[in-house]
Each structure stands twice: as C-alpha cells, then as structure tokens.
Amino acid sequence: MSVLPWHTGTLAELLQRHRDGRLPHALLLAGPAGIGRRRFAEALAAALLCLEPAADGTSCGRCPACRLREAGTHPDLLHLGPEDSQVIRIDQIRDLIGQLALSRHQAAWRVVILDPADALNIAAANALLKTLEEPPPRTLMILLAMRPARLPATIRSRCQLLRMPLPSPQEAVAWLQTQGVEAPEAALQLAGGAPLIARELDADLLRRHAELFRQWVALAAGEGDPVKLAGEWIKPEAEWPIQWMQQWLGDMIRLRHGGPPRMADLSGALQPLAEAIDLQRLHRLLDRIDEARRLLASQVNAQTLVEGLLIHWSNLPRRTA
Template identity: 40%
Template sequence: MSPMPWHAEHWSRLQARRARDAMPHALLLCGPAGLGKRDFMHRFAQGLLCSQSQDGEPCGHCRSCQLFVAGTHPDYAVLTYGLRKDGAQRSEIVVDQIRELSSRLAMSSQFGGWQIVCIDPADAMNAAAANALLKTLEEPSPQTLLLLVADAPWRLPQTIRSRCQRIEFHLPPREQALAWLQQLEVKDAVAALDAAGGNPGLARAWSEQGALARRQEVRKDLGALAAGRGEAMEVAKRWLDNEPEQRLWFAAQAVADEVKARAATGAGPLASQLDAESLDQWYMLANRTRDSLRGPLRGDLLLLELLARWR
C-alpha cells in the first residue's frame, strides 16, 4: 500500500533529522487507531535498517529488507503482549519483558548499524514495566532506537512521555481523507467517513466489515425503544453479541445527531422523549459504558442499564 498522504509531514521531518545525524533515541507514535501509525512505524524502521534506502524508503530487495519482511532481522524486535505460564495471552506488558529488552539492547548490532525495538501497544505496559523502561530511556546505547506506539498515550506515565520525541497523528482534512478513500474505491466512502467520525482508516475497515449496516440497526433500535417498542434486554443482548463497542460509538453518534436536529428543527429522527440535558448525560454515559466494557464488569448489565435509561 502506498503511504497515507497525512504521513508526509512527519516523514519528511524524521528524514531531515536522520540526514543531519540528529535522530532521537525514542519516538512515541500516538493518535487515534486507524491513522496508520503502525504502517508508518514499520516503513520507517525498515528504511532505517535498509542498506540501500533512498530518502528513507526501504529498497525491499537487500538482505536487510528481506530479513525484515520475514520477521527475522536480528537488529529489529517487536515487544507486545506475551503469554502467561498457562499459555493464555496477557492483557498487559510486564516487567520481565522490559528486562529482556534491556539485555538485548546491551549487545552490539549484528549488522553494525541501528538496533530498533518497537513496543506496541506501549500504553499496555503496567507500572513496573514502565518504571523498568525508564533506565533504558535515560541511558540509551549508541545507535539504538525505541519506537513506542500508543492509541491512548495518556495512559503512559509522564516520565515516559517526557523522554520520547512525540509524533502525533491527527485526523486529516475531510477532503484529503475522502480522496484517499475514493482512490481505494471504498464503497459508500462518504457515509463510511461520517460513521467513523472523519477517521479514514476506520472508515475503510468499517466499510469492508459491514459496519454501516450495524450503524443503521443501532439507530433503528434507539428509535424503537424511544417509541416504546422492543425490549431493552433483547437489544442489550444483541449488541453485546456483535461489536458492542462499535455499536456504542454509533449510539453516541446518533444521540449527538438527535441533539443537532432538535436544535435546528425542534425534532430529531430518534423521537426521543429525553430533554436536552438528559440527552447530553446519556451521550456521556454511552461513551463511559464503551470504556467500561474493556474492564471486569458484566457487559450485559452495563448495556441494560444504559438502554433502560434511554427508554
């Protein structure tokens, strides 16, 4: 895939630093999911290790590029969720993984150039792991580069964030995002971009995954419940069984549209009986519920409480 157009400025700045031999020892790539942070990271790391790169772009043919693509480059590693002793995947990055990383970086590069380690998602490090990483950040070895990738950088300690050069990915202008989607021939590009809140990467993925149909279903469910039809428990079960976090995103979006329509015309498409203040409260509760689904609380009860308040 060709580079995303909103990457160009970040790319040129990093290559300028590389040209004057002023590369930082740690980069924090952050911003909403769907903007290609990981594509950017892989492209940059491969180009840095490539023996024949041009303007930072990897050639794709040299020995280094071949090893990188195969996932066997000795000077490149990705640190992510590990496995527990029972074989189950961890939900966080732990201190032992960071200690192994420090030991690896203490050795010399096998190709005589850069050593690069990507921590993804960096915001999944627990407190002990983050503290262990501080020493590596404070005492970097020559020609080592840490690439931290985070969708939620605010979950990282300030001590980590302050020691990294931050590259923040923002939503591109709507015209640029729409042009990119149309170039890729994404079906219903305009509707998909609206559904994704202007995020082109999410819009592309959601279009391919049938998310627009779920968006319409969510609006129908809210309209039916507002009119006294349907059962909140049945809707909660159906939402929980199929992309609940995405459905809550669409629900909050639908309520925001309800508020706008009511302000403009006096009536909204959902025909909610809630007043303006209650709609605002429900919108915030829908977003909090989406976050809570990632925790230990029962999802069915969270959704049932939310939908009961709507009805």
C-alpha cells in the same frame, strides 16, 4: 516501505531530521486506532535500517537489510508487545536491555518498536526509564500508544511526543476509494473517521447501523421497548451499538454547539433530537456511554449495560416542538 498518504509529510520531516542528525532517542506515536500508526513506525524503522536509502531517505526495499526486514528476521529491529497476557512484563524489558547491550549486527541503526506502550506495567515501565534516557548510540525507541495520558509521566517526559490525528475525511475517503470500498463516506463515518477500520466494514454492518439508528430515533418518540431492543442489539456483540450511541450522542452535542457533525448524513435526524434535550443531560448520557464502553471490556453483562443506556435515552425529558 510506504506510509499511508496522510503520513507522508510527517515521515519526510522525521527523515530530514535523521539526515541532519537530529532524531530523538525515543518517539511516542500517539493517536487513535485505525490510522496507520504501526505502519508508520515500520516505515520509519525500515528507512533507518536500510543500507542504500533513496534520496528522500525512505528504504530501498532491495538491499540486504531491507530483505532481512521484510523476512521478519532483521536482528536490529526489535518488537516488543504483550506476550501471553495483556501487559508487557519486566522480564521482557530486561531481555530487551540485554539485547541492546550487545553490539549492532549491521552498520546502520537499531530500532525498537514497543506496541502498545499502554501495556507496560509499572515495574516494566520503571525498568525501561534508563534505556529511554540514555539509549545506546544509533538506537531509536518507538513507542505506540492510543492513550498516552495513561503512560507514567516519567515515560512520557523521556519521549518526544508525535501526535497522529485522524486524517481529514477528504483524504481518508480518497484513499478508501483506491481500496475498492463501495460506500467510503458511510464506512468512514461509521468507523469514527479511522480509515483502516472503515476499510474492514462490510455492507451488513452498514445495514445494521442504519437499522439500530432508526430504532434509537423511534425510542425517543416513545416507540419500542428498550429492554427487548437491548436483547436484540447485543447480538452478535454489544461493542458496535455502544460505539454508535457514543457517536450519535457526540454529534448531537456538536450540533448543539454549532459544530459540524462527524456523521453528516444523520444530522437531519439528529438535529431535532438534540434541540429537544437539555445539553447537560446529553453530556451526562455521553459520560455514561463512555463508561459503558470501558465496562464492556471487563466482561460486564452486556444486556444490563445496553438496557440501562436505552432506558436512560428513552426516559430523557424532551421539549416538544
């Protein structure tokens, strides 16, 4: 089982440590969505479970263990995630501890993949501590988290943190081309640099982004009605528009600091907008957008949120050139 190209080095390193008998009990894979963390965890698990691994330590794909794993029925590969709610509950952890107390089914390793670890509630996290500290022999716990800072410190301190950043744009674009994505640069920028998200974007979404950006720039020039626009923007959903505003603002701030923008194609339009606004005000609006993204997840009225942001944006004091 292979990982995405930007993860091959990291996997090779871990497998070398595995061969040297230096693999930690628990790994915390942290990084943004859409970069292949899950696939990485599965490939690492596959390598550990395989009975006849290749010379580089990766799984063979043919042995009985690999076949069981591919069928989703390997008894020594355990997946844990939220079931009917948003959280991983304490009884799920108790079940896991019970299963780990039994002996392994096959001679190799046992792997537990906990995804997302951010979903552990407090009681479940506490119940897991002892297992993380003293897991049964030849057992690897892999925890996946988008925001490891949200995990209790007691959990984090018992895991070895493996940060998985966004791949470089060059690597990501090269891979998107192999996936048949038509406009890989534009899709990648729109996805905030996450290649797996970029692969799913379609041409309609790219067009919608271009149109909203044009309207947003026009608002800064006093054209357009923010309330009316908000009504249009939230159809069919408000998530993308809010994320885009976050990216545009982030790029404006980067441009002000002389850094490279994420959405290079837009920098020509963003630069003069950024120069005309006080930097602190840009930061304040970005904070407000971050907050709006969080609120959106909790079913707050999308029209009110987007309207508030667009009014704020259109009313910002601007220096005229």
